[in-house]
Amino acid sequence: MEEPRIxxxxxxxGTNIAKMVDVEQVADEVSKLPHxxxxxxxKYMCSDPGQELIIKDIRGHKLNRxxxxxxxxxxxxxxxxxxxxxxxxxxxxxxMANIREQNSWVHTDRTEATSKALDLVVAAIRRVQYxxxxxxxxxxVDPATLVLGGGIAGMAAxxxxxxxxxxxxLVEKTDRLGGQVAKFDLTFPYLSSARQLIQPFIQRTENHxxxxxxxxxxxxxxxxxxxxxxxxxxxxxxxTIELNFGNIIVAVGLKPFNPTVISEYGxxxxxxxxxxxxxxxxxxxxxxxxxxxxxxxxxxxxxxxGSRNKKYHEYCSRVCCMAALKFVHEIRACLSSANIFEIYAxxxxxxKGHEExxxxxxxxxxxFLMYDQQESxxxxxxxxxxxxxxxxxxxxxxxxxxxxxxxxxxVVLMVNMEAHExxxxxxxxxxxxxxxxxxxxxxxxxxxxVATTTGGVFIVGSCQGPKDIPDSVAQARAAAARILAxxxxxxxxxxxxxxxxxxxxxxxxxxxIRVCPYDAISYNExxxxxxxxxxxxxxCGTCGSACPAGAIxxxxxxxxxxxxxxxxxxxxxxxxA
Amino acid sequence: MSYRPTxxxxxCNWCAYTGADLAGTSRLHYAPNIRIIRVMCSGRxxxxxxxxxxxxxxxxxxxxxxxxxDCHYHEGNYKCLRRFKLIxxxxxxxxxxxxxxxxEWISASEGQQFAELVNNMTKTLLLLGPVKIQRxxxxxxxxx
Numbered sequence: 001m002e003e004p005r006i007x008x009x010x011x012x013x014g015t016n017i018a019k020m021v022d023v024e025q026v027a028d029e030v031s032k033l034p035h036x037x038x039x040x041x042x043k044y045m046c047s048d049p050g051q052e053l054i055i056k057d058i059r060g061h062k063l064n065r066x067x068x069x070x071x072x073x074x075x076x077x078x079x080x081x082x083x084x085x086x087x088x089x090x091x092x093x094x095x096m097a098n099i100r101e102q103n104s105w106v107h108t109d110r111t112e113a114t115s116k117a118l119d120l121v122v123a124a125i126r127r128v129q130y131x132x133x134x135x136x137x138x139x140x141v142d143p144a145t146l147v148l149g150g151g152i153a154g155m156a157a158x159x160x161x162x163x164x165x166x167x168x169x170l171v172e173k174t175d176r177l178g179g180q181v182a183k184f185d186l187t188f189p190y191l192s193s194a195r196q197l198i199q200p201f202i203q204r205t206e207n208h209x210x211x212x213x214x215x216x217x218x219x220x221x222x223x224x225x226x227x228x229x230x231x232x233x234x235x236x237x238x239x240t241i242e243l244n245f246g247n248i249i250v251a252v253g254l255k256p257f258n259p260t261v262i263s264e265y266g267x268x269x270x271x272x273x274x275x276x277x278x279x280x281x282x283x284x285x286x287x288x289x290x291x292x293x294x295x296x297x298x299x300x301x302x303x304x305x306g307s308r309n310k311k312y313h314e315y316c317s318r319v320c321c322m323a324a325l326k327f328v329h330e331i332r333a334c335l336s337s338a339n340i341f342e343i344y345a346x347x348x349x350x351x352k353g354h355e356e357x358x359x360x361x362x363x364x365x366x367x368f369l370m371y372d373q374q375e376s377x378x379x380x381x382x383x384x385x386x387x388x389x390x391x392x393x394x395x396x397x398x399x400x401x402x403x404x405x406x407x408x409x410x411v412v413l414m415v416n417m418e419a420h421e422x423x424x425x426x427x428x429x430x431x432x433x434x435x436x437x438x439x440x441x442x443x444x445x446x447x448x449x450v451a452t453t454t455g456g457v458f459i460v461g462s463c464q465g466p467k468d469i470p471d472s473v474a475q476a477r478a479a480a481a482r483i484l485a486x487x488x489x490x491x492x493x494x495x496x497x498x499x500x501x502x503x504x505x506x507x508x509x510x511x512x513i514r515v516c517p518y519d520a521i522s523y524n525e526x527x528x529x530x531x532x533x534x535x536x537x538x539x540c541g542t543c544g545s546a547c548p549a550g551a552i553x554x555x556x557x558x559x560x561x562x563x564x565x566x567x568x569x570x571x572x573x574x575x576x577a
Numbered sequence: 578m579s580y581r582p583t584x585x586x587x588x589c590n591w592c593a594y595t596g597a598d599l600a601g602t603s604r605l606h607y608a609p610n611i612r613i614i615r616v617m618c619s620g621r622x623x624x625x626x627x628x629x630x631x632x633x634x635x636x637x638x639x640x641x642x643x644x645x646x647d648c649h650y651h652e653g654n655y656k657c658l659r660r661f662k663l664i665x666x667x668x669x670x671x672x673x674x675x676x677x678x679x680x681e682w683i684s685a686s687e688g689q690q691f692a693e694l695v696n697n698m699t700k701t702l703l704l705l706g707p708v709k710i711q712r713x714x715x716x717x718x719x720x721x
Contacts, residue, residue: 072598073615098598101598102597102598102601105601106601106604106606107606107609108606109609112609113609116610119612427647428651431651433643433649433685435686436687515656517651539617540617540618541617541621542620542653545660546660554617554621563625563626566629566633567633569585570612570630570633
């Protein structure tokens with residue numbers, strides 16, 4: 001191995017790191033370590049001048065290893081790998097120390113944070129000395145795409161890809177396309193018909209020559225990897241058929257919250273307390289009547305049902321406020337003299353045209369009543385015979401500070417939008433992660449919002465979090481563009497940090513074969529050693545730690561590298577020496 | 578300087594390390610004596626890593642992976658759990674209190690839980706005092 005010549009770069013990240021970590025001291029201390037050729041600090045390492053600095057030093061000082069101490073490697077590891085590659089050294093001869101997310105942002109003592117940063121940088125310096133150059137590998141991309149879910153997002157993505165001349169397999173769990181949007185009457189804020197919006201979409205999807213549609217179908221298992229996935233689907237006509245595809249779009253949507261659990265609202269007990277989706281259906285059918293067949297004279301719309309409440313769901317469902325205002329327009333159109341009460345917790349009108357829509361709605365002779373989610377929910381009770389109404393809502397009105405009673409004949413509950421129960425099955429099938437609210441996690445919330453940490457798997461629409469139609473369609477088309485780009489390229493880079501067997505050390509116990517979750521390892525009788533299929537291997541390293549003979553090398557996470565990191569992390573300042 | 582326990586933590590890339598990053602982006606504060614090492618999967622954590630950390634003077638070792646059923650590699654966390662039970666016994670026999678070695682599940686959204694975990698473990702280690710592994714290593718040297 002050539003003598004390591006390491007360049008160390010400590011980032012200020014403006015004040016994000018420099019405020020809590022004495023970056024100059026860190027750079028100064030590590031400059032004294034063996035093999036550290038140069039160590040510097042810079043305001044923003046990830047900026048173009050920051051990267052240029054590294055590139056110039058690699059060339060000028062003949063560096064063969066680089067350490068950057070900055071943010072989480074989950075954010076900029078790739079950026080810096082590309083930079084060092086540009087300067088002509090292998091991108092894996094690089095290591096990052098996380099001194100922002102896991103240091104400057106979580107600690108309050110500058111001395112402690114500085115000494116921790118030092119430990120982390122020393123660990124990275126020790127580790128990088130043992131890094132080996134790894135060669136990039138790429139695989140061909142199967143030009144077909146699997147889309148899970150036939151709602152507006154799934155269809156938008158499928159059509160975008162199909163229109164580009166590529167094959168799409170669209171799998172829908174239910175017996176029809178359209179998802180949630182098909183259940184709506186009008187859409188906000190322009191009060192256009194949801195049916196007119198979704199029907200042409202459905203027809204184009206059904207008739208598109210490049211879309212194979214599988215209704216009443218669920219995907220149980222997907223095998224393979226980016227560019228080369230496989231799955232089986234059961235069809236009524238042709239039995240089980242195998243599908244091959246290069247990318248996956250998950251667009252499984254969400255479902256309405258069941259308000260039965262909120263005892264205050266008596267849903268299920270009072271026939272005229274209905275959910276927003278039941279109300280949509282009523283409006284679509286054109287009969288706005290109570291269960292007794294009468295026109296309601298008083299209608300209340302309660303917001304945030306199951307939303308923004310720690311007991312049910314803490315998050316905001318984003319679409320319900322505007323949908324509730326839309327109902328006002330629809331009710332007014334057919335019942336000009338009915339009393340309409342909007343019982344809300346906060347009015348959220350964040351989107352394009354939404355605030356204007358809210359302003360417009362306030363002119364519709366309605367009464368806004370505010371309740372406090374954190375204090376007490378409105379309570380619905382049966383009215384007495386001489387009350388001249390069907391039910392009474394008792395509530396503490398927040399703005400007036402008074403306890404009031406609202407007479408109502410019909411109550412619409414603006415129910416929260418929550419993830420499907422079977423979302424875990426999708427997780428298992430395609431290998432993506434969930435956030436605490438059971439929505440799928442994107443690769444990066446801001447910079448990579450439709451990709452996931454699993455290559456070739458994209459998430460679009462409301463399975464990533466509740467959202468309205470424009471946002472769902474935008475995400476769908478974004479994912480389609482990403483996929484079409486990879487198809488156009490024809491090949492895609494895959495994991496290089498796989499495992500490999502050092503044949504002469506292998507004792508043939510085959511423990512590795514039993515622990516591999518991807519069936520990537522087989523036993524070569526002739527060589528009397530295990531063999532790893534590096535295309536199937538995803539680099540988890542489980543075989544490496546199970547091997548009793550130390551015969552498996554988990555590339556980029558080798559024993560030598562990790563042990564060097566441990567020694568480094570404990571070498572400088574532990575025990576406050 | 579007074580005793581400050583050092584924790585060496587092995588965090589899986591997909592859940593726990595991301596959870597620890599989330600603690601950062603959420604600006605949750607926790608004890609600064611933890612040193613995190615990233616592995617792709619908790620299934621990669623070898624007994625040697627844990628022993629090495631103790632040998633180098635760590636007062637506690639923390640291993641964090643995805644919750645059962647959520648492993649990015651399907652079942653690496655179960656493999657980790659099985660191995661962990663064995664290493665726990667071994668470490669115990671070496672005279673290292675069992676509370677010094679912990680395996681916990683942290684999801685990518687559990688920044689808060691991660692911060693609390695670090696603080697709790699630090700508290701436990703403060704009560705236990707510095708690790709006495711040097712003594713048990715010396716005993717082994719004598720035997721040899």
